[in-house]
Amino acid sequence: MTNSVKSIFGQLGNFGQRIRELRENKGILLRQMAASLEIDTAIMSKFERGERKPNREQVKRIARFLKTDKNELLTLWLADKVQYIISEEMSLAEEALEIVKRNIKDETRTHTD
Amino acid sequence: MTNSVKSIFGQLGNFGQRIRELRENKGILLRQMAASLEIDTAIMSKFERGERKPNREQVKRIARFLKTDKNELLTLWLADKVQYIISEEMSLAEEALEIVKRNIKDETRTHTD
DNA sequence: CTTACATTTGACAAATTCTGTCAAGTCAAT
DNA sequence: ATTGACTTGACAGAATTTGTCAAATGTAAG
Known part of the structure; x- marks a missing residue:
């Protein structure tokens, strides 16, 4: 996952958010799980x-550990994957920033030279 | 792309199908393009x-070469990506075939030994 | 059938991305 | 300042993706 995408779009995915919720409701520590x-x-x-x-196997094992519906977690996990590749393409903002960054660098070089 | 997914699901993607169509309508050879x-x-x-x-850049260059709408091709290309990761998860059929394959192999081994 | 040309297929190494491991870091409560 | 829970970043090895090339296949014409 590129840093730019990570920073522009969202933090906790559907899947992660859900398993954290399930875990905390059961009062289990992250390190225990x-x-x-x-x-x-x-x-x-x-x-x-x-x-x-x-990966798929880890999702299944996590579901079993949390005693929750396997398909719910697999669905959320798949949704994350789709959401990710789509958001990767909303890269106009990224491209714009790249151009600006390049221009700034040129500017500084011109001034210090 | 795993072979199993490739073989079960569909051949020509939305994107590929479209550019081949555009190219052939213009009477251009694949190797020329x-x-x-x-x-x-x-x-x-x-x-x-x-x-x-x-990749994204190649799609854009292809669109330019074919003098066609860049966004149309980018959209088809993105659709392919989404379709691919979703179809990857419809792997029950694959798993079933794997089991059968394993069993057949065991059978043959037992008989020939 | 054999030549000529267009496309497809498969194998390969180089480049890139993903994965697990670990050490060091933050943060909150005591 | 110490402890415990979680987070962060760097890293090497694994796995996947990429471009290149040669050989295979298909196809039309002579």
Whole structure:
């Protein structure tokens, strides 16, 4: 995931938001859940914040651990994937910023030279 | 793109189908278009048959070459991407076939041993 | 059938992206 | 200032994607 896309669009994905909610309602710690699923705590944290995408198997295991509907989580996870590739294409803003950045750099070079 | 997904789902994507149509209507050869765009002929062929996905820049250049609406092609191309990741998840059929394949292999091994 | 030309296919290495691991960082409560 | 929970960033190895090329296939004409 490019940084620019990450920063312009949204933080927590549908999936991450939901599993964090489920976990917290059960009073389970992130690191406990991570340990129980044999997933690194850092990765688990990133899943919940939508910074990384789990794979199909991980989604299923997470659903089983949280005793929740597997299909609900798979659907949210798939929605995230679609949402991501679509938002990647709303890159006009990114392109504009790139141009500005290039121009600024040229400006500074001109002045200091 | 995994072979299984490629074989179950559809051949020519929306994008490839459209550009082939546009190209043929203009009576241009695939290799001519490829050469003019400095894209390998093999790759161009794969784009048209949906076997590989061009990147954003290539789509824009193709649109310019074909003198057609850039946004139309970008939209078709994005539709292909979405369609692909969704179809990837309809993998029940694939999984079933995998199991059958494994079982058949076991069967044959048992008989020939 | 064999030549000529257009397209397709498959294999490959180089480039890029994704993944898990880890150490160091923040933050809140004590 | 210490502890505990979570977050962040860097990294190497794995996996996927990319362009290139040669060989294969298809097709029309002589």
